[in-house]
Amino acid sequence: MTAPPRKEQKQRKPFPRQDYNYFLVLDFEATCEKSTKIYPQEIIEIPVLKIHAKTFETEAIFHTYVQPTANPILTPFCTELTGITQDVVCGKPKIEEALKMLDKWMLDQGLLDGETAFVFVTCGDWDLKTMLPGQCKYFRLPIANYFKSWINIKRPFSEVVRPNIRVDLMEMLQMLDLEHHGRHHSGIDDTKNIANILQELAKRGCKFKATSGLTY
Ligand code: AMP
Ligand code: MG
Ligand code: MG
Secondary structure, eight states: OOOOOOOOOOOOOOOOOOSOSEEEEEOOEEOOOSSSOOSSOOEEEEEEEEEETTTOOEEEEEEEEOOOSSSOSOOHHHHHHHOOOHHHHTTSOOHHHHHHHHHHHHHHTTTTSSSOOEEEEESSSIIIIIIHHHHHHHTTOOOOGGGSEEEETHHHHHHHTOTTOOOOHHHHHHHTTOOOOSOTTOHHHHHHHHHHHHHHHHHTTOOOOOOEEOOO
């Protein structure tokens, strides 16, 4: 007797096994002006998506707006770019408190138990190489060790899609045939789009490694 023909199943390839349990996709928005630099530049939005490294699904979200204090009034340009209006940041936690809230959330999420491996994922190196260290230096705040190495998604994108290519978020989405969701330069929407890129690169076989770090 011959075995019945196996049902043709279009099985999705599993994601490659990752070195991490979780990816934390982060995208700061900050005070800005059109053609000049604001000093000190201050973070006004902190969104973090906790993404399971086996499923690439978002398991939890941290999101807060942050009240700037050195230059408390947002420029019209900043509001136009980010969609964040003055009333959205008014009365929100200041940076020190916001970072403590994020730390508490990470603790509550079991990320700081010493056994869970996680890494931040950003689009570019600006968030964790420039923005956070610059603001922490200005306000004399410590930088938690977990912020000191991260994955700049542009690097694995370039490895998977095309070597030595310079791209922004919108171009990566386009080149991966992914739809853009929400508003570009809204931090929370940007993280969701970065998460979709992360998942798509994993589908294409990417095993992620930290690409960048602070050396102190
Ligand atoms: P993004 O994650 O690309 O939305 O940008 C993060 C932050 O970089 C914004 O909140 C702004 O502070 C700054 N930024 C981004 N694009 C511009 C721009 N075209 N001009 C001035 N600042 C910008
Ligand atoms: Mg960004
Ligand atoms: Mg953004």
